[in-house]
Amino acid sequence: MSAKRKPGPDPLSAYRAKRSLDRTTEPGARPATAAPSPSAGGLFVVHMHAARRLHWDLRLEMDGVLRSWAVPKGPSPNRADKRLAVHVEDHPLEYGDFEGIIPEGNYGAGAVIVWDRGRWVPLEDPLEGMKKGKLLFELHGYKLKGKWTLVKLKKGEKEWLLIKEKDGYVSADSALPPESVLSGLAVEELKAGKDRAAPVLKALARLKAPRRVLTVEEAEPMLTETREQPFSKPGWLFELKLDGYRVRAGREQGEAHLLTRKGNDIAAAFPEIARALVALPFEGFILDAELVVPDEAGRPSFQRLQNRAKVSRALEVRRA
Structure with a gap:
């Protein structure tokens, strides 16, 4: 040594x-x-x-x-x-x-x-x-x-x-x-001191979004289901199935959280995402999201995501 x-x-x-x-x-x-x-x-x-x-x-x-x-x-x-x-x-x-x-x-x-x-x-x-x-x-x-x-x-x-x-x-x-x-x-x-939160809060009020107290851990992630045929239905939104990690992202008491489906908090492994969560202009929020790493063509690469997730040393994480 x-x-x-x-x-x-x-x-x-x-x-x-x-x-x-x-x-x-x-x-x-x-x-x-x-x-x-x-x-x-x-x-x-x-x-x-x-x-x-x-x-x-x-x-x-x-x-x-x-x-x-x-x-x-x-x-x-x-x-x-x-x-x-x-x-x-x-x-x-x-x-x-x-x-x-x-x-x-x-x-x-x-x-x-x-x-x-x-x-x-x-x-x-x-x-x-x-x-x-x-x-x-x-x-x-x-x-x-x-x-x-x-x-x-x-x-x-x-x-x-x-x-x-x-x-x-x-x-x-x-x-x-x-x-x-x-x-x-x-x-x-x-x-x-521009207030970036006001337009979002007004939109939520206009949509009559329900009010409730919910922690990041309590939130259930949306999961995919199979159907024989595509459909359209009032109240439904659809998203592309991306090849990544399903996560619940949020901020509680000023701290960022990034939870996998198994409940593991991986915010420390992805500081760039944690920074973005903390920078959002809301006291508390939860996002249901898919964490992906794109390849050169902009397509999600699960292999790249796994390689990125394996980085553990603080200096390497910051550089990743």
């Missing part, structure tokens, strides 16, 4: 020094007890941050932290747009889930949304690239895809350029959807 590596300089000391973590909603960052193994690739996040000046923050998982660049005009899929990216302090990995409002009087006060997130894959040695001032990588996000380059400008220590490389994801139209990939809110809506 290899000896535990001693921690070197704390990469998150600058992050903590700029923040009063007892007065901000941002995640804390404890000092490392051991040095992380040199690594790169995994999670990438782009925050849209309505601080004193609106900007975007590109964050790439590297060496156990999120290396971060502030991009004043935001990433662009147009190759003609060479966007300034200012290298800022490293952020903790937990920041990849952060979305909210940093209170006035704090560093970076303002609304923050997760504008995009996904996986990033280095195409060259990224640790060497950080030293030499050039990172070539792929992004696999909801909005940003394909090859990108970060190139350091010679005139300064922190100024880089974020450039889209030539591939099938290049677009002359630099406009991308403004909404969060977690909450569905634009940063202005988050700041204004």
Whole structure:
């Protein structure tokens, strides 16, 4: 067994020094007890941050932290747009889930949304690239895809350029959807405290939906039945039979639950779904759903779902 590596300089000391973590909603960052193994690739996040000046923050998982660049005009899929990216302090990995409002009087006060997130894959040695001032990588996000380059400008220590490389994801139209990939809110809506629940509650009242107290465990999942012929009947809704896990998803007292037919709660194994459940604007709710993992063609793949469900280590689950 290899000896535990001693921690070197704390990469998150600058992050903590700029923040009063007892007065901000941002995640804390404890000092490392051991040095992380040199690594790169995994999670990438782009925050849209309505601080004193609106900007975007590109964050790439590297060496156990999120290396971060502030991009004043935001990433662009147009190759003609060479966007300034200012290298800022490293952020903790937990920041990849952060979305909210940093209170006035704090560093970076303002609304923050997760504008995009996904996986990033280095195409060259990224640790060497950080030293030499050039990172070539792929992004696999909801909005940003394909090859990108970060190139350091010679005139300064922190100024880089974020450039889209030539591939099938290049677009002359630099406009991308403004909404969060977690909450569905634009940063202005988050700041204004938009009530997303009201239209749904009004619709339920209009439909005279019955009121009752029900826990996620008590809810019975809908199961399929065989019929000789298709039919239509008032009060019935129909759905496609997808190849996945039947689950009951919900939130109770602020905590997400994802129960299988056998009653096993697998929310911890699917944190991306748990985050989405917690982000929904309701105090308590239950969803009867099918959990699927699509293949390259967008079709549910039960084999991929089983492989995903077998991932158990916390770091691997977060990256999955």
